[in-house]
Amino acid sequence: AQSVAQPEDQVNVAEGNPLTVKxxxxxxxxxxxxxxxxxxxxxxxxxxxxxxxxxxxxGSYGFExxxxxxxxxxxxxxxxxLVSDSALYFCAVRDMAGGYQKVTFGTGTKLQVIP
Amino acid sequence: GAVVSQxxxxxxxxxxxxxxxxxxxxxxQATTMFWYRQFPKxxxxxxxxxxxxxxxxxxQGVEKDKFLINHASLTxxxxxxxSAHPEDSSFYICSAKKEALAGDTxxxxxxxxxxxx
Numbered sequence: 001a002q003s004v005a006q007p008e009d010q011v012n013v014a015e016g017n018p019l020t021v022k023x024x025x026x027x028x029x030x031x032x033x034x035x036x037x038x039x040x041x042x043x044x045x046x047x048x049x050x051x052x053x054x055x056x057x058x059g060s061y062g063f064e065x066x067x068x069x070x071x072x073x074x075x076x077x078x079x080x081x082l083v084s085d086s087a088l089y090f091c092a093v094r095d096m097a098g099g100y101q102k103v104t105f106g107t108g109t110k111l112q113v114i115p
Numbered sequence: 116g117a118v119v120s121q122x123x124x125x126x127x128x129x130x131x132x133x134x135x136x137x138x139x140x141x142x143x144q145a146t147t148m149f150w151y152r153q154f155p156k157x158x159x160x161x162x163x164x165x166x167x168x169x170x171x172x173x174x175q176g177v178e179k180d181k182f183l184i185n186h187a188s189l190t191x192x193x194x195x196x197x198s199a200h201p202e203d204s205s206f207y208i209c210s211a212k213k214e215a216l217a218g219d220t221x222x223x224x225x226x227x228x229x230x231x232x
Contacts, residue, residue, distance in 0.1 A: 032219060043121070043208050043223035044159075090158065094219060103221060107158045 001015035002027045013081045014114050020024070021076040021109045023065075023091030033074040034092040035065055038079040044090060050074060081113045090115070118142050121210050121224035128199055129232055135195045136227045138209030144189035145211035149221060150182075153206045165192045199231040 001024045013019045032051055036044040048059025055067045065076045070112055076089060091106040118141040128134050138148055146167050163184050165171040171184035175222040183195040192211075196203055206228050210221040 034220070036223070041206075041226065041228065043119075043225040044210075046220055046222065049220055102161060102164070103219070105159045 001091055002031075002102075002104050003106055004093045006089075006090050006091055006109045008047075008109050010110040010112060011033040012112045012114060015083055016080050019078050019081045019085070019111065019113070021089050021091075021111060022082045023074045023076065023089075023106060024072050025074060026072060027093060027095040031074075032094040032096060032103075033065075033067060033110045034094075035059065035063070035074075035076050036092065036105075038090065038108070047076070047089075069115040081111075083113045083115050085112040086111055086113045117208065117211075117213060117220075117222040119222045119224040121203055121207075121227050123227060124225060125228045125230075127230045127232065130200055131198055133195055133197045134199055134229060135193055136209075138192045138194070138211070138224050140190045140222070141210040141213070143213050145184075145192075145213065146189060147188060147212045148192040149210045149212070150184060150192070150194050151208045151210065153208060153226075161210065162194075164176055196229065199229070201231045204229055204231045216220075 005024045034049045035047040038044045047063050048057050050057045050067045063078050088108045090108050092103045094103045100107045120139045122137045148165045150162045153159050162177045163171040163173045165184050165186040167186045167189050173179045186192040206226050208226045210223045212221050222226050
């Protein structure tokens with residue numbers, strides 16, 4: 001079984017400050033990990049993913065995420081938040097084991113960047 | 116890029132009617148497409164996985180006779196909500212996967228807001 005948890009329903013950060021959106025996962029094998037962003041009444045946009053290799057993954061719009069195997073975490077980060085970053089962020093995981101295609105999404109974290 | 120479109124973006128229908136939603140991959144071939152349902156302020160719930168030329172695989176609890184999925188080609192999948200009821204009102208999102216890419220990135224459509232009166 002695979003699961004992903006986003007412990008914070010909402011994160012507030014001042015514009016220009018660094019931001020972190022937390023994600024932890026559980027898989028039986030090795031994980032594929034993803035971050036997506038959703039703006040109101042829109043579909044999800046892909047931000048970045050971790051498959052293998054460097055633990056620090058860089059993605060779109062200046063976002064990055066760090067894979068930490070010992071802590072089973074994949075937190076999303078950005079050095080300097082913009083008001084336009086305000087949106088709903090979803091972490092997702094797929095277990096590499098078993099060939100199962102299903103990706104499990106977290107419950108989402110609403111990011112509010114305050115001007 | 117990898118663009119996925121959905122049509123219509125918004126639909127309002129009467130209870131008892133059927134509604135068809137189209138999902139197209141515009142610039143790539145998608146052997147696998149996914150249909151999700153999203154309730155307000157909640158995460159995405161996978162309804163079914165659709166492979167081109169074969170029957171869709173439905174998640175537990177999703178009625179296959181109510182939510183008909185047809186993956187007719189490598190660029191088109193359709194979801195038909197049959198005999199719609201107000202409780203079917205939701206935001207439906209499709210995604211498509213490029214098999215050639217490692218890591219299974221899913222590319223999402225913009226979603227369809229269904230309102231059943």
